[in-house]
Amino acid sequence: MRPYDPIAHALSINRRSFLTKSAYGLGGAAFAMLAARGLAAPAPAPQKGWSRGALRSPDFPVKAKRVIFLCMAGGPPHLELFDPKPVLKKLDGQPFPESFTKGQQIAQLQGAVLKARGGSFDFKKWGKAGTEITDIFPYLGSIADDLCVVRSMKTEQINHDTAHAFFNTGSIIKGRPCMGSWLLYGLGSETENLPGYIVLTSAGRTGQQPISSRQWSSGVLPSKYQGIQFQSKGEAVHYIGNPQGVCQSTQRQVVDEIRRLNGGLAEETVDPEIATRVAQYEMAFKMQTSVPELLDFKSESPKTIEAYGIKEIGDGSFASNCLMARRLAERGVRMIQLYHRAWDLHGGLDNGMKMGAQDVDKATAALINDLKERGLLEDTLILWGGEFGRTPMGQGSGRDHHIAGYSVFLAGGGVKAGTTYGATDELGYHAVTNVVGVHDLHATMLALMGIDHHNLSVKYQGLDVRLTGIAGKVVKGIMA
């Protein structure tokens, strides 16, 4: 049980050289901040391998090394995708039984007459496991044996903004770190040439809702753990490109000169931040070189591009982002999060679902297949799902927000593939069997990464803040 020294970690890319070269070791502003946050500690030697972050050694067998979270923002309807309900179909258009809805939170249907709405699409049993998946997801159906569908998700927040916050951070209090920041903090990154946590967004043709950069904020963790958003327009990463009129070699000269100046400063002033600053400029320069290489898709075969259904590389589509996700996974990025803003179907559900399926089904399946072919699926954990589901009650031609029961699926590292876990009631309202709360999902994902969720914590305002708060239990049933 060796305490870890997060200060050196937070301050330094190359901890060894930092600690030995710096006369003082630790101090200055960053130290004061960390001390204030309760992160101050004596410095043991770091361990290599599994973690380059705050955690020392795994608590559980390590099944996954990175996460790709395909966030279906807006809340896709479980009843059209993964959770067929014949009884609900029979009840279509009839008053929705009050026994289900009494005392429950309702969003836009507040005060409205509640009527049942049967699922719009047929389902098939796919694969050896016979997993039930909608007809409009034929590509995902074809890889059903790689998926673990969870039909018994439950969340606590019924509006988009707060529901995303809850799904990402396990809390609705602002300033809590999100899942990706926790992973980066706990495990560090496997690449020094790219940010360790990258976010991409895309938008569907209907059902869009806004998304906040708060969703990839590191909150009370140092900002180095924040998610870096790759932009669909302009430069991929803010300020990654040299200024106009400055080529890479002249930029290099500038960076070298900055290093010389900082070196001179370090000779006369004891301040460990200087060495860190030098290291950050080196990393920044490396990123300036790596990102263009990352964005150069020339090495991708036309077959691959077709498999994802990409119309134009880098067009900001979900499909293009999926291919980028694979490239990021290959390069050792710890957390890759794709937001696809398309599922808030209060109206026009049937058409919206068809368009959503066109944009997402093929690309998601291609990503999973591609990772598999490259041997990456086995240690990549994929999560597909929204911040909540949609009501079994109709709202005009659509469905309202729903938190009491909905579906997500997982695939990859350590996931029990070819299974369906949990169940909602006969109308698809409440998760009733093997209920999985958001904290449980988080705890399970961390467990697959080798982490006991109790142990991934940071001190803030006198509390041990965790992704799972004071809740969360590992769901063994979805682990292989």
Add this chain to the structure above:
Amino acid sequence: MRAYLSTLLLAASATTRLGAASDDAVSFNRDIRPIMSDTCFHCHGFDAKSRKGQLRLDIREESLKAGKSGAIAIVPGKPDDSEIIKRIFATDPDDVMPNKEAHKTLTPAQKELFRRWVAQGALYEAHWSYVPLKSPAIPALPTGGRNPIDAFIGAKLAEKRIAASPEASKERLLRRVTLDLTGLPPTPAELASFVADTATDSYEKQVDRLLASPHFGERMAVWWLDVARFADTVGFHGDQNQRIFPYRDYVIKAFNTNKPFDAFTREQLAGDLLPGSTEEQKVASGYNRLNMMTREGGAQPKEYLAKYGAERVRSVSSAWLGSTFGCAECHDHKFDPIKSADFYSLQAFFADVKQWGVYADYNYTPEPELRGVNNDSPFPPEVKTTSPYLQKQDARARREIAAFAQAKTDPAKVAAWMASLKDYTERNPDGWLKPLGSFEIHKAPVAAAPVNKGAKPAPNPSTGTPVASSAQPLAAGQPVGLKKALTKGENLVVALKPGALRVAALRLSLPDAKPGTRSSLTVGFAVRNAAGKERKLAAGFADASIHDIKYAGGAETLGIGTTWALTVPTAGTARAVWLLDTPVDLAETDTLLVAIDGAGLQPIEIAVTPFGGYDPLTVGPTAKSAAEQAVAYLYSVQPTRADFDQVKLMAAKLRDYRRGEAWSLVTEARAPLTVRVLPRGNFLDTSGPIVLPATPSFLPGLRTSTEQQRLTRLDLANWITSQDNPITARTVMNRLWQIFHGSGLSANLDDLGSQGEPPSHPELLDWLAVEFRNHGWDVKRMARLMVTSRTYRQSSSLRPELKEIDPNNRWLASQNPRRLDAEFVRDNALAIAGLLNAEDVGGPSVKPYQPEGYYEPLQFPNRSYAASKDAEQWRRGLYMHWQRMFLHPMLVNFDAPARDECVALRSYSNTPQQALTLLNDPTFVEAARVFATRLLARPAGEDRLDQAFRLAMGRGVKPAERTSLTKLIADQTAYYTANPDEATKLLKVGLTPPPTVDPAAHAAWTQACRVLLNSHETITRY
């Protein structure tokens, strides 16, 4: 395997840092409480619901009693008989405390501390931050010292046998104190003058100068705006704009005028409740409205009111009480004596703050006051106020337009024009001509494409077939009055015969309209010549004496566009004026057609004028001064299209200053909502008891409401700054100390509770708190006291020899270096470059360059970002538009918080994103090239490199730096001489016009200046 032990490590480090040597007395507050708080109180503390074994360790009497098992937890003086000592030293996993579920362990040193504490009698102390304030005795001052701060710090250093560091060099000292007090670097002249001043009080004179600077308020505001969670947007879901900048101006002014902190507190929490509440006090009360708000579809008003209420408790308790009430929303605090009832009693003070849970007009939210509210609407209640900044800009813009018009017009021609209209003006003294005319009713006119997005299409007078017309011509000045209302698809076309005249503007009036009636008129204009050929006329800016207010992005839309919608006023004639873009010359035989969509039965009077101007409502022959006449001439006669367009642009900018008027969110009191304790924070659960306002039960000076007398926000504010309450003065002084030393005396600025850190110098903190409270809550006085101390003035080079005994520099044997806050990183670069627009203080938020498409994921409404195009581009960082959901990347990268909630302590990270920002953000590239221009403008013989270092780092260039940079500049000059296109590109970054001469030298020096602006020394205050 427990991987991360932050909690214990804090306790461990606290004890090693601040703890007693083995022969010292163990202090409960310093040594024991932090460990107990972390490892024991969860199960044996304040919260009765989670208490185990009926054992409570936070109260001495309780811990001396026998627990459920019969064993006595603590037997004072007898550690071997004390159950807690047995249990913490136990080796059997079933017996050991803390137990397995706690995921906590004690170090051998901590266990030993417990044993010694019990052996020494197990004495408890009240928690340090909650005990009443008493002024401690000041220790003996070190030799030559005068400042009591140095006595406290010196005594501890002497006790530890550590020598203080020498004073920093004069140059570094002035740079430090200038950055700390104003957020700006000193100028080379200020440095030279200070270095040359050998008077004994030369430093104090500088401090007084800086405290008197208007930039002091801007600097301190950055601190308080974090605490007050000030932002330009509402934060939830659509993250729409809110109108609140006057509150920021209030904060800046409060620090500049040294408003006593107790008054500052009262005005923010209860400005609206003060007797004879002034406009400024109302603006201050906007503090209570800075919680995040939503208008998301499907959001439940009750749920969001609960969220707002809870946030307010967190913010107020954090801002003023340095306490974390957050946990008590759901349950009694486990570590501090904060009960759930305290949380909701504090919330009850704010139950009268008028606000809606969901700021929208949904069918499930039938709020009469929210009728018609959409995504562009503001967030009432608000107060209309004036902004000195806007007033100043308004006056400047008017002067500039006048100067421009005069420069562009020939006075002789202006005079000739005025003379040519002499007869006209005699006939029409107000400048308006009401021509003869007739009217027609047209069926189904073809609508023209709207000029502005969202505007109603203007009716096209030149198409459609008349289905009816006036039987006889209208007399001059006779209003058009319809006998019968038009049916759908019909509109009115009035044909006027003004005669040979240049028409610059048209006016519609409603002379005899019935007060209170609604009217919405959409107009279109055309000219028909004698041959019957028609051409349309474009309307420019239009305004009306009264019209419906519309909003775009939360701000009132200026003017009326082509549609004039209004409720007819009870007094005066409503009128609307459209400027023509551009004025039209009518021949004697021409007919002016005015199509009016939506005409009702009210008579409409139409007039025309040859006089133009930028304000439609004041055009006419009244221009007296030469400048006014020149403006009217430029508008009406428009000698060149380019000048007319330019003046139009200038006028649009002028209007945006809104005559110096501004709106700001305020607190308005309503009948208080019922506040209940919400079990587990669940807003749907109404089973909890109703609570009335009361101050926190664990703090001295308790005030409670009675059925007869309900305490108000003003009572709360008065208690917060009362003599009884010790924690506010401690909280504020601790934070002020952090500003000047990089760390608070208690490092956890946001938690002075038992999970926080006991102060390194408790007596000093108390002494400062007493000074602050007893001498009029005088912030400048305390700041002066701190920055004039020798402790502050020490060298900031850290002390390797103290690494082991004081690794965190808590004994302050030196200053701490600190990276500048995000806003000051920007200000500093712009100031060094000579680009900073520091002259103006206050005003609306500005928009520096920002990566394209950054707001793309924002909706309701969709957002675009237009960077400021004038001197606003280079205003200080604290004026940057604060978009909570997508804060400017530069601010994010340098650790500025989104201000979703109260933030007392920013982090100071050191990341590649910071390097990329300083290297490549156009703001910093432009600053570098303007910095280069500034240097190259110096006489050729001058030492430019030396000047560059004086500007950037407040010191001269060192020989090694000179050699190295000279080579860089030579190499870069060669490169840019060979690649002139590259130089041109680099010199075009930003709005500043590129230099006109010697691009290669400018580009090369730009590269050198980039190096300086990226240097760690430049962004660090040493």
